[in-house]
Amino acid sequence: MQNFIFHNPVKIYFGKGQAAHVADEAAAVRGPVLLVYGGGSIKRNGAYDDVMAALRRAGSTVVELPGVTPNPRLDKVVEGVRLVREHGVGLILAVGGGSAIDCAKFIALGAGIGEDEDLWDDYVETGRPAPEGLVPLGVVLTTAATGSEMGDAAVLTNPERNRKLGYVSFPLTPRFSVLDPSYLLTLPDEQTTYGFVDMFCHTCEQYLSLPDDDNLSDEMAEAIQRHILRSWRACRRDPRDYEARSNAMWDSTLALNRVISRGKDEDWVTHGIEHAISAYFDIPHGAGLAIVHPHWMRYVYDASPEATARFARWAVNVWGVDATGKSARVLAQEGIERYVDFLRRVGAPLTLAEAGVPSDPATLDALADHAGEAGGSYRRITRDDARAILASCVEPVGF
Amino acid sequence: MQNFIFHNPVKIYFGKGQAAHVADEAAAVRGPVLLVYGGGSIKRNGAYDDVMAALRRAGSTVVELPGVTPNPRLDKVVEGVRLVREHGVGLILAVGGGSAIDCAKFIALGAGIGEDEDLWDDYVETGRPAPEGLVPLGVVLTTAATGSEMGDAAVLTNPERNRKLGYVSFPLTPRFSVLDPSYLLTLPDEQTTYGFVDMFCHTCEQYLSLPDDDNLSDEMAEAIQRHILRSWRACRRDPRDYEARSNAMWDSTLALNRVISRGKDEDWVTHGIEHAISAYFDIPHGAGLAIVHPHWMRYVYDASPEATARFARWAVNVWGVDATGKSARVLAQEGIERYVDFLRRVGAPLTLAEAGVPSDPATLDALADHAGEAGGSYRRITRDDARAILASCVEPVGF
Numbered sequence: 001m002q003n004f005i006f007h008n009p010v011k012i013y014f015g016k017g018q019a020a021h022v023a024d025e026a027a028a029v030r031g032p033v034l035l036v037y038g039g040g041s042i043k044r045n046g047a048y049d050d051v052m053a054a055l056r057r058a059g060s061t062v063v064e065l066p067g068v069t070p071n072p073r074l075d076k077v078v079e080g081v082r083l084v085r086e087h088g089v090g091l092i093l094a095v096g097g098g099s100a101i102d103c104a105k106f107i108a109l110g111a112g113i114g115e116d117e118d119l120w121d122d123y124v125e126t127g128r129p130a131p132e133g134l135v136p137l138g139v140v141l142t143t144a145a146t147g148s149e150m151g152d153a154a155v156l157t158n159p160e161r162n163r164k165l166g167y168v169s170f171p172l173t174p175r176f177s178v179l180d181p182s183y184l185l186t187l188p189d190e191q192t193t194y195g196f197v198d199m200f201c202h203t204c205e206q207y208l209s210l211p212d213d214d215n216l217s218d219e220m221a222e223a224i225q226r227h228i229l230r231s232w233r234a235c236r237r238d239p240r241d242y243e244a245r246s247n248a249m250w251d252s253t254l255a256l257n258r259v260i261s262r263g264k265d266e267d268w269v270t271h272g273i274e275h276a277i278s279a280y281f282d283i284p285h286g287a288g289l290a291i292v293h294p295h296w297m298r299y300v301y302d303a304s305p306e307a308t309a310r311f312a313r314w315a316v317n318v319w320g321v322d323a324t325g326k327s328a329r330v331l332a333q334e335g336i337e338r339y340v341d342f343l344r345r346v347g348a349p350l351t352l353a354e355a356g357v358p359s360d361p362a363t364l365d366a367l368a369d370h371a372g373e374a375g376g377s378y379r380r381i382t383r384d385d386a387r388a389i390l391a392s393c394v395e396p397v398g399f
Numbered sequence: 400m401q402n403f404i405f406h407n408p409v410k411i412y413f414g415k416g417q418a419a420h421v422a423d424e425a426a427a428v429r430g431p432v433l434l435v436y437g438g439g440s441i442k443r444n445g446a447y448d449d450v451m452a453a454l455r456r457a458g459s460t461v462v463e464l465p466g467v468t469p470n471p472r473l474d475k476v477v478e479g480v481r482l483v484r485e486h487g488v489g490l491i492l493a494v495g496g497g498s499a500i501d502c503a504k505f506i507a508l509g510a511g512i513g514e515d516e517d518l519w520d521d522y523v524e525t526g527r528p529a530p531e532g533l534v535p536l537g538v539v540l541t542t543a544a545t546g547s548e549m550g551d552a553a554v555l556t557n558p559e560r561n562r563k564l565g566y567v568s569f570p571l572t573p574r575f576s577v578l579d580p581s582y583l584l585t586l587p588d589e590q591t592t593y594g595f596v597d598m599f600c601h602t603c604e605q606y607l608s609l610p611d612d613d614n615l616s617d618e619m620a621e622a623i624q625r626h627i628l629r630s631w632r633a634c635r636r637d638p639r640d641y642e643a644r645s646n647a648m649w650d651s652t653l654a655l656n657r658v659i660s661r662g663k664d665e666d667w668v669t670h671g672i673e674h675a676i677s678a679y680f681d682i683p684h685g686a687g688l689a690i691v692h693p694h695w696m697r698y699v700y701d702a703s704p705e706a707t708a709r710f711a712r713w714a715v716n717v718w719g720v721d722a723t724g725k726s727a728r729v730l731a732q733e734g735i736e737r738y739v740d741f742l743r744r745v746g747a748p749l750t751l752a753e754a755g756v757p758s759d760p761a762t763l764d765a766l767a768d769h770a771g772e773a774g775g776s777y778r779r780i781t782r783d784d785a786r787a788i789l790a791s792c793v794e795p796v797g798f
Contacts, residue, residue, distance in 0.1 A: 001580075001645040009406075009407075016402065181400075216623065216646060220619050220623070243400070247614070254658075262649065
């Protein structure tokens with residue numbers, strides 16, 4: 001296995017009623033708590049009431065920052081940074097999904113850098129590491145999708161510049177995260193679906209990459225993928241099934257807490273291209289992934305014998321494709337087809353048009369420019385490759 | 400899934416040359432470093448030289464505590480506590496396997512409790528939680544077995560009282576662990592074998608327990624078990640194969656870093672009975688496990704339909720038993736038989752006599768008294784059950 005460092009100190013409180021622990025965590029810091037959240041969903045699913053009750057028990061002063069949008073934006077972060085400084089906030093508490101969490105992470109970063117530094121230009125665009133000693137961050141999670149609750153990554157949109165960028169730095173890691181699956185029971189179907197697309201995609205972006213060795217990470221990634229597919233079906237059968245929702249919630253966290261990327265090159269091209277799309281068109285992240293991911297697969301699965309063999313293994317071990325008498329190439333194609341069929345069945349968009357995204361040459365050029373040199377493991381994706389993948393998104397993948 | 404808390408902040412430096420990071424870690428603390436190790440193996444496998452070079456770079460003063468024995472003992476811990484207090488030690492660094500690590504954990508605990516408290520009577524025997532603020536602990540691992548490098552558990556032997564007890568408390572968690580697989584390349588065959596028995600057993604003791612739900616932990620436990628068996632075969636084919644050794648090392652850490660016990664009752668009866676054996680007879684821990692584990696399996700696999708179904712699933716998913724036309728009971732038995740055959744092939748003892756342990760009634764009584772009420776999930780194991788399991792260890796498991 002390749003050398004690596006693993007360090008994930010997030011304390012996870014998992015299960016029904018665990019938001020009560022917010023009281024202990026809030027009592028352990030000095031200063032008010034900044035509550036970062038989105039629209040009204042946390043007031044309907046019970047999370048807001050549970051958190052406020054815990055904070056009352058802790059005797060905390062609460063400053064609220066509602067209104068974080070999906071694909072969270074720089075202006076909301078700036079507003080949060082102002083509140084942190086003004087009130088001397090001691091704990092930033094994100095209540096919601098990836099948007100609230102990522103917004104809160106950037107608020108912590110923005111409040112921790114020098115007054116003469118610019119959050120966007122000096123950190124997000126450059127990837128410069130965050131300083132230590134940021135205001136601590138807590139999470140009360142209300143979706144199953146992002147993985148941000150147990151990780152050091154976050155994504156921010158700068159709508160003025162049509163930029164949406166990922167940023168990874170250890171100090172953004174939350175101190176604790178509450179994962180109460182009962183908050184998922186009222187999640188709209190569309191969000192459930194896109195959450196599953198996101199977490200499944202995360203596992204693939206670690207698993208479908210070099211090196212081609214016998215790595216436990218791959219064996220575990222397959223286990224998580226199979227389990228995600230089971231949880232997905234169970235949540236569709238009965239969205240109010242606590243067991244299914246709890247499985248979805250832990251699946252999504254394990255999908256991106258870096259356990260299954262140890263020793264892997266990883267390949268985040270699909271996320272890179274999707275970020276380009278939602279930088280310009282405000283579509284759900286999961287919808288963009290459902291469009292791009294299979295098209296990326298078609299573009300890279302035959303890049304090398306190693307790539308084809310890995311896609312073939314994926315088809316057999318995750319999708320249950322019968323390998324009898326089939327070449328690796330055919331198996332790989334069948335796996336991708338199964339995936340596309342599954343996405344179609346759950347109602348995810350398979351083309352840009354289905355998500356209302358135009359595919360005229362000027363748009364494709366702009367998106368490809370944003371994706372730029374997108375990286376890649378089995379196949380290095382240049383700006384022109386990204387454009388070719390985007391151009392192929394006008395029709396569903398088929399062979 | 401059942402509610403749980405997960406918190407594992409150990410920083411892992413994995414791979415060749417990673418002991419160099421000991422320099423940064425040592426530089427981050429004040430006070431000398433107490434080096435805890437066993438016999439001479441760390442001077443042959445390169446770990447000692449690497450660590451000393453790193454500590455020299457950090458400018459650390461080093462206090463040495465060699466001579467930790469397998470099944471580490473209370474008297475060595477007392478010696479270490481004295482050194483910590485005498486020298487104002489700032490970092491306890493275990494270099495070795497489970498014995499060195501567990502000894503170091505108890506030294507940290509012993510140095511952190513009140514002068515009027517007794518480490519053995521007040522903590523190990525009672526399970527009373529360790530205080531916060533212990534002297535920080537680092538690990539440079541030279542075996543693949545224990546899991547102690549990324550966990551809060553440790554085991555200590557009190558030879559005067561013929562007691563060997565496990566102890567679990569969060570403050571015993573190491574701050575960092577260096578996992579360099581090249582230190583395994585010279586590991587004697589017997590230690591390699593017993594290490595694999597230990598890690599495989601750990602995964603089973605989490606997986607073979609209630610509840611009977613669709614838990615990702617189980618799917619991942621199977622993945623780890625399959626991978627352990629592959630790594631085991633690869634290490635036997637070529638003990639100097641870095642790839643195989645690196646897989647073994649990460650397998651063993653993932654087997655016991657609490658990821659696969661989330662939502663599980665767990666069942667540590669096998670370890671409990673083994674500790675009884677090695678409290679009286681100084682045999683390798685892995686040898687004791689190889690004897691007890693299949694006999695425990697035979698004792699519990701038909702305790703309930705859930706138990707039998709789980710053993711059957713294990714037989715199919717881990718051992719590759721063909722399920723066609725077979726009852727769960729037959730599958731479960733075939734799985735256990737495959738395990739016993741495998742242990743026989745790798746040269747592990749299958750009976751008490753093979754390990755030189757007597758099985759006269761007085762001995763069995765003493766061992767059963769030590770095991771006591773051993774807990775259990777599918778089947779609650781009383782003192783008399785433990786005696787029955789021990790009594791069955793006079794011949795290999797068969798059906």
